Amino acid sequence: MKCVYCEAALPKKDAKFCPDCGKQQPVLISKEEPKPIPPILKVDEAAELLRISRSYLYRLLARPDDPVPWFPLGKSKRFITEELLAWARRNQQNIIKAG
Ligand SMILES: [Zn+2]
Numbered sequence: 001m002k003c004v005y006c007e008a009a010l011p012k013k014d015a016k017f018c019p020d021c022g023k024q025q026p027v028l029i030s031k032e033e034p035k036p037i038p039p040i041l042k043v044d045e046a047a048e049l050l051r052i053s054r055s056y057l058y059r060l061l062a063r064p065d066d067p068v069p070w071f072p073l074g075k076s077k078r079f080i081t082e083e084l085l086a087w088a089r090r091n092q093q094n095i096i097k098a099g
Contacts, residue, residue, distance in 0.1 A: 001013050001015070003018035003020060003021060003023065003025065004023075004025060004026060005018065005021050005023045006018060006020055006021040006023075008020030008021065010025070037049065037081050038081065039080065039081050039082070040078050040079070040080060040081070041078065041079040041080075041081055041084065042076070042077075042078065042079075043057065043058075043076070043077055043079075045079075046068070046070075046079040046084055049079075049081065049084055049085075050068075050084065050088060061077070066087070066090065066091065068084065068087055069083040069084070069086075069087055
């Protein structure tokens with residue numbers, strides 16, 4: 001490892017400061033990338049996207065005024081991520097009762 005400023009050799013791999021120029025070394029950020037959100041979600045994933053419980057999501061599906069949009073796929077419910085996000089944007093000003 002070398003100092004990013006003066007290229008002096010650093011004593012330790014994770015040295016915070018360069019012994020030569022004294023400058024603080026940038027912290028290495030882990031390369032872990034956030035998982036992309038799939039375009040179609042299952043119930044659990046939709047609840048996770050909205051950061052709510054599964055049971056609360058079911059209540060939101062049943063509410064008469066602008067329910068969370070979903071479509072049936074076989075016997076299960078599916079959610080289009082775009083639609084969910086649009087719903088959240090539409091409803092961000094409303095206080096949605098947990099019911
Ligand atoms: Zn240096």
